[in-house]
Structures are given as structure tokens and as C-alpha cells.
Amino acid sequence: MAIKAEGLNYIYGQGTAFEQHALKDINFEIPDNQFVGLIGHTGSGKSTLIQHLNGLIRPSSGKIWFNGTDIYSEGYSLKELRSKVGLVFQYPEHQLFEIDVFSDVCYGPRNLGLSQEEIKERAREALELVGLKEKYWEQSPFELSGGQKRRVAIAGVLAMKPEVLILDEPTAGLDPRGRDEILDQIKELHDKRGMTIILVSHSMEDIARYADRLMVMNHGEKAFDGTPRQVFEHYKELESMGLAAPQVTYITHALREQGIPVEEDITTVEEARDAILKLLGK
Numbered sequence: 385m386a387i388k389a390e391g392l393n394y395i396y397g398q399g400t401a402f403e404q405h406a407l408k409d410i411n412f413e414i415p416d417n418q419f420v421g422l423i424g425h426t427g428s429g430k431s432t433l434i435q436h437l438n439g440l441i442r443p444s445s446g447k448i449w450f451n452g453t454d455i456y457s458e459g460y461s462l463k464e465l466r467s468k469v470g471l472v473f474q475y476p477e478h479q480l481f482e483i484d485v486f487s488d489v490c491y492g493p494r495n496l497g498l499s500q501e502e503i504k505e506r507a508r509e510a511l512e513l514v515g516l517k518e519k520y521w522e523q524s525p526f527e528l529s530g531g532q533k534r535r536v537a538i539a540g541v542l543a544m545k546p547e548v549l550i551l552d553e554p555t556a557g558l559d560p561r562g563r564d565e566i567l568d569q570i571k572e573l574h575d576k577r578g579m580t581i582i583l584v585s586h587s588m589e590d591i592a593r594y595a596d597r598l599m600v601m602n603h604g605e606k607a608f609d610g611t612p613r614q615v616f617e618h619y620k621e622l623e624s625m626g627l628a629a630p631q632v633t634y635i636t637h638a639l640r641e642q643g644i645p646v647e648e649d650i651t652t653v654e655e656a657r658d659a660i661l662k663l664l665g666k
Contacts, residue, residue, distance in 0.1 A: 392446035421595030425626035428601040438469035470541035474553040476533040480525040510539040531562035592651035
């Protein structure tokens with residue numbers, strides 16, 4: 385088991401006139417090597433939740449466990465935790481600050497007290513993993529495009545060699561090609577390195593395509609938790625929360641209403657294609 389939340393509550397401005405219950409009795413377990421999608425409308429508690437998972441925020445009540453240990457127990461090293469549970473923020477500018485890309489990616493490993501040789505090796509490996517060409521390594525990160533900045537921010541976390549990678553809207557503002565490239569590389573990290581991935585996204589299509597499991601947040605509570613197929617069966621309830629199922633879900637339901645017997649629980653374009661070809665073959 386990688387991460388466990390137990391009775392997690394968080395209240396902003398507790399004891400003041402501005403008190404707001406951001407998380408309400410959240411419970412879940414995320415095993416090693418799982419790819420989890422986390423969705424919810426703006427203000428649902430997604431970002432607050434993920435900042436608890438590596439100790440950036442301390443809960444008002446409840447516990448977070450990592451590999452069987454309470455991260456807020458006496459003597460527990462939050463610095464060590466953050467090297468194992470890496471968080472990539474939505475806006476890469478919040479994580480970039482060095483004079484050039486390579487130095488920025490070296491920052492995390494340097495804080496681990498590693499040798500200069502290993503620091504540079506980790507930075508090179510991480511930049512290659514995210515597909516950023518070497519010609520950009522000596523440039524200022526602030527001169528790069530939005531997609532390139534995101535790659536650098538992800539590389540900076542990967543250079544720490546985390547066991548869990550948490551990404552908050554990593555494709556926001558990217559064009560379709562840039563979005564697919566980033567997500568394909570994240571999926572490759574999950575498949576080839578066995579890394580646990582927690583992906584926060586507003587794109588139902590991306591979640592359906594990549595995630596093994598889907599958690600839905602609504603007004604600080606966990607509304608649904610299951611496979612994408614299981615969760616998207618509740619597309620009417622998702623709509624009431626300001627969300628939606630993937631577009632292909634609505635298409636397949638429309639086809640069924642027209643008497644075409646495609647499966648109900650299709651969530652990706654690839655699944656829809658295969659189902660329609662199967663019907664045509666008959």
C-alpha cells in the first residue's frame with residue numbers, strides 16, 4: 385500500500401468568520417503501481433487533497449499513511465517523504481527558479497546530499513525521460529513554451545526518483561499534440577517503472593484513456609471511487625456536479641436509443657471503434 389487517507393478533514397480559517405470545510409471525512413487506499421484519476425469541479429477539494437499526500441498541508445483531523453507509517457507521527461521526516469511522493473503543481477512557474485533548465489532539475493537531488501556525479505546523472509536521465517531535447521538544457525526555463533516548462537517541472541520531480549508522482553492538471557493550456565505527448569510519457573513512467581500516478585484533470589477523455597481508477601470529489605467529499613467504467617455509468621449524477629462523462633459515452637447511449645446494440649460501458653474512442661467494427665462484422 386502506497387498511500388492511505390483515514391478520516392481526513394481540513395477546515396480553512398478554522399475558528400474564524402471565514403471558516404470553510406474543504407475536506408470532509410475522506411477515506412481511501414491507493415496501492416503501489418496504480419494509475420488514479422482525480423476529478424471534480426473547481427472548489428471541490430482536489431488540490432487541497434493532493435497537498436495533504438506529501439505533507440504540504442496538515443489535516444484539521446484524520447491521518448495520512450505512507451507505506452504503513454503515519455506521516456505526522458513524531459520523528460517522521462517530511463523531507464524524505466517529499467522525495468518519495470513528488471508533486472507537480474498546475475502552474476510550472478511555481479516550481480522553476482534556477483538560471484537554466486539543467487540547474488533547475490539538479491536542485492532536488494542536490495538537497496538529498498548526493499554526489500555531484502549522481503546529481504548530474506539523475507538530471508540528465510529525468511530530462512531524457514520527459515523528452516526535452518538537450519539543446520534546451522542551458523536555456524532559462526522561463527524562455528520555454530508552456531509545454532516545455534511542464535516537462536522541466538516534471539523532470540525536477542522525477543530526478544528525486546519518487547515512488548508516487550502526483551500531477552495537478554499537467555496539460556492545462558496545451559494544444560492536443562502537447563497534451564498527448566505529456567500524458568503518454570506519464571503513462572510510460574507508470575508502465576515501465578511501476579510508478580504510482582495520481583493525475584488531477586478536467587478532461588474526462590484523458591482520465592478514461594489513462595487511469596485504472598477514478599475518484600470524484602464534490603464539495604469536499606469523495607462522491608465516487610471505482611474504475612472509469614463504473615464511475616461514468618453515473619454520468620447523470622456527474623452532470624449535476626458540474627462534470628460530465630467522456631463524449632463517446634453520450635454517443636454510445638444515443639446509438640443505443642436508436643436501436644444499435646453497442647455496449648453501455650464504453651469510455652474511450654478506441655473501445656467505441658472496436659465495438660462498432662464488431663457490429664459491422666456481424
